[in-house]
Amino acid sequence: MPFRRTARTTPPALATTVATPLSPTTPAAPASSGPESAPASLPRPRIGRGRVWKAALLASLLPLTAAAPALAGPSIAHPAPDPNKTGLVEKKLVPDLVGTMQKLRIPGAIVSVTMQKWGTTTAALGTDYLGSGLQMDAAEHLRIGDVTRTFTGTVILQLAGEHRIGLDEPVARLVSGVPNGRLITVRQLLRMTSGLYDYAEDPALNKALDQHPDARFTPHDVLAVAFRHQPYFAPGKGFHDSATDTVLLGMIAERVTRQPLQTLFQQRIFRPLGMKDTRIDNGVTLPDPHARGYQFGTNTDALTAPVLSGKDAAWADFSAGKPTDVTTSNASWAWAAGAATSTVADLNRWAPALATGKLLTPQMRKEQMLLMPTSVKAARTASPSAAKPTAMLGSAAYGATSYGLALADYAGFLGHAGRVPGYSSIVTYDPKRQATVVIMVNSSRSPDGSVPANELMKRVLADVFDG
Secondary structure (H helix, E strand, C coil), rough: CEEEECCCCCCCCHHHCCCCCCCCCCCCCCCCCCCCCCCCCCCCCCCEEEHHHHHHHHHHCCCCCCCCCCCCCCCCCCCCCCCCCCCCHHHHHHHHHHHHHHHHCCCEEEEEECCCCCCCEEEEEEEEECCCCCCCCCCCECCCCCHHHHHHHHHHHHHHHCCCCCCCCEEHHCCCCCCCCCCCEHHHHHCCCCCCCCHCCCCHHHHHHHHHCCCCCCCHHEEEEEEEECCCCCCCCCCCCCHHHHHHHHHHHHHHHHCHHHHHHHHHHHHHHHCCEEEECCCCCCCCCHHHHHHCHHHHHHHCCCCCCCHHHHHHHHHHCCEEEECCCCCCCCHHHHHHHHHHCHHHHHHHHHHHHCCCHHHHHHCCCCCCCCCCCCCCCHHHHHHHHCCCCCCCCCCCEECCCCCCEEEEEEEEEECCEEEEEEEEEECCCCCEEEEEEEEEECHHHHHHHHHHHHHHHHCCCCC
16 A cells, blocks of 8 residues: 655644645546546646556555555655654554555545654555545545534634633523523533434434435534434433534524634634635535545444444455445535544644644633543433434544543543544644644545544554553
8 A cells, every 4th residue: 555754854833744735726526436436537636746656556455355565655854763763653553554444444544643752754545536546645635524523612612712602601592492402501512411412313314415415404404403303311411422512503603703604713723823724615525635535334324333343344344345435425414513624734733722722711721621521321311213323423432531622532632533424534632742643534434334533543542652
């Protein structure tokens, strides 16, 4: 499998050493009829890509038992290296990532690790377009799913710091028609303890997404889906990932400021941090250059399918067939909870800013960091369908041990995981180690039911941080 690494440099606090991303240009053309057949002309320009790897290596990623290719690549400078980490990425981490990608049939991934002593190393592994022979590139845009929640949550915390919203203000004062709206607070929406049904778990909605992936939804549409269901529990009496909570927060931000959410993100987060290639994409296109997105199974399948292991996982892999190209699925249904696209360069800036509360007042930072376990249990009052596993947007619970205000804790790394059809990601920073890990994958679900980005994160923690 091919991979690309950028030269390491000693990183400033919020700088990134990956190649400068290309600015968004013309959206990509619709997907071809099958993800394994390359079109006569590619759907987007490839500027300065310098592709030197053979398509045969890319194809080796797909079989479960494929052997890892040789890891030849450009030399890397090692300024003031940590003796214990010299060569770690080349000799240990990348081969292990390649092995995990082969096992889970992950088409492509961008994995970036930053440490104080040895700078930033970014590996672009695999392919961004199955059957094309194109190598994944670190400058590409991918959807980031639930990581969008951190932007929405940050804007809400900023407004609270400006005394324009109260964290303990009832939601009913800000949005009408919310079940238990007089009892649910803004803080509970941020913490995922409102008890409101997660519309992303609704079987009818997921069936509609499978049958009409280009359909456009408004925030009111998805809230109507959520409000048809009974809440999971009384407000504050449990934890349950819910995209409904974050969509309500997005609506609150827009109503209080009278500005679109994208404008708020741009003014309050992206511009101050120099994030030039991140935005909400409520449609079927992604900025160029971008990686195409794939998933095994349907959205409806993902509602009830467990994560398999052993012989069950091997059989699932054998019977999975080809992944579906879902690049042009409309992301409008995810909106404030998961419709953003970004690049690894931007996310390397965002991870430490998010985890340290750089854009918040000291008081709001304290509020954000009041973490609670994600394993909190509560008596369910909802219909049986509410007890199903978390759906396509329920990523905070994937490995997070605790959750604050739009912020999760993954073994000391603070940030958020994300997933939408075709893509998965995780964006984290450990303040104690001063270490950043950003992973972006053009696959949302592997044949065994696991989330690709989270599985790659496990390899990074084990190999680099002895986790």
